[in-house]
Amino acid sequence: AQSVTQLDSQVPVFEEAPVELRCNYSSSVSVYLFWYVQYPNQGLQLLLKYLSGSTLVESINGFEAEFNKSQTSFHLRKPSVHISDTAEYFCAVSDFSGSNYKLTFGKGTLLTVNP
Amino acid sequence: GAVVSQHPSWVICKSGTSVKIECRSLDFQATTMFWYRQFPKKSLMLMATSNEGSKATYEQGVEKDKFLINHASLTLSTLTVTSAHPEDSSFYICSARDPGSHSYEQYFGPGTRLTVT
Numbered sequence: 001a002q003s004v005t006q007l008d009s010q011v012p013v014f015e016e017a018p019v020e021l022r023c024n025y026s027s028s029v030s031v032y033l034f035w036y037v038q039y040p041n042q043g044l045q046l047l048l049k050y051l052s053g054s055t056l057v058e059s060i061n062g063f064e065a066e067f068n069k070s071q072t073s074f075h076l077r078k079p080s081v082h083i084s085d086t087a088e089y090f091c092a093v094s095d096f097s098g099s100n101y102k103l104t105f106g107k108g109t110l111l112t113v114n115p
Numbered sequence: 116g117a118v119v120s121q122h123p124s125w126v127i128c129k130s131g132t133s134v135k136i137e138c139r140s141l142d143f144q145a146t147t148m149f150w151y152r153q154f155p156k157k158s159l160m161l162m163a164t165s166n167e168g169s170k171a172t173y174e175q176g177v178e179k180d181k182f183l184i185n186h187a188s189l190t191l192s193t194l195t196v197t198s199a200h201p202e203d204s205s206f207y208i209c210s211a212r213d214p215g216s217h218s219y220e221q222y223f224g225p226g227t228r229l230t231v232t
Contacts, residue, residue, distance in 0.1 A: 034220060036223070041206075041226070041228065042225055042226065043119075043121075043208050043223040043224050043225040043226045044159075044208065044210075044223040045223070046220055046222075049220055090158065090159070101212065101221075102149070102161060102164065103149075103161070103210075103221055104161075105158045105159045106158060107157065107158040108157075108158050110156075
């Protein structure tokens with residue numbers, strides 16, 4: 001069985017400050033890792049993903065995440081946040097077991113960017 | 116990119132009635148769709164995995180007779196909440212996998228807010 005731990009339920013920051021949202025996972029097999037963002041009353045949008053290859057993955061809006069196998073982590077970072085980044089962020093893991101690639105989500109981190 | 120729609124976006128129903136929620140993949144054929152439930156300020160809980168042409172696979176603790184799932188075509192899956200009660204009020208989100216994509220990601224619908232009065 002796999003699990004995802006997002007260590008911070010809420011992260012308040014000021015605009016233009018750097019931010020890190022932490023994510024750790026546990027799995028006995030190789031995994032795919034994802035970060036999704038959810039704006040109020042909306043579905044989830046994929047922010048970035050790690051499947052293989054380079055351990056550092058980037059999104060088009062300045063977020064990046066680094067896969068660290070030894071620490072079983074996939075922390076999300078942004079060097080300078082905007083007000084519009086305020087949202088709920090979910091880390092998710094999908095393993096290779098079965099054919100459906102089910103996602104297991106963390107509990108989410110609410111990022112609040114203040115002016 | 117792959118687009119998944121849900122209908123309705125919100126619904127209010129009376130206790131004891133049934134409600135059907137549709138999930139459609141608009142530009143790809145989804146052999147597998149997933150139904151999630153999200154409580155306020157909580158994570159997504161996978162309810163069931165829906166495979167086209169076969170019975171859905173329900174997660175432990177999810178009542179299959181209460182949450183009926185039908186995946187009749189490669190672009191449509193439906194979730195019917197039968198005999199709804201106020202405790203069924205929640206945000207229901209579907210997602211779909213594109214088997215033609217090798218990215219293994221799920222594409223999510225915008226969600227349906229169900230309120231049972």
